Amino acid sequence: MTITPAILAQLPLTDIDAVIFYKLDEITTDLICCDVVIAGRVWTFHEEAKGWNDLTAHLSALPGFRADWYEAVVKPSFEATKTVAFDRR
Template identity: 70%
Template structure:
């Protein structure tokens, strides 16, 4: 999925309930992924999508967003590592 400005527009900061980062084992590498819960649905993204940096910049504007989420996700390699970067609840 390409992360365009139209996709980001579907993620108004005031409506985002939760942001979770995790990695998926791709056999020889790990793929960093992000689930955004907004308005009762979950949208999933990954670091290989064009526009990933724009998405991260947008999400970083959430109040109390965990800025160091990336440090927690990659380690240990090839193990499940889920990090909640934002939770409105």
């Protein structure tokens, strides 16, 4: 999956209800993922997708967005973590 400007346009900041980051243990590495919730629909992205940095920059403009989400998700390694970076609900 590529996170294109067209996809970002479908994620208007005013419509986003929640942003949750988490990681999946893939045995030798962790994969950081992000769920964006809009009107009950969940959009799922991961850090290996082209455009990931554009997505995180877009989401960071949300009011009250948790800037330390990355540090909260990555530690400790190989353990499930879930971090709510934004919740309008």
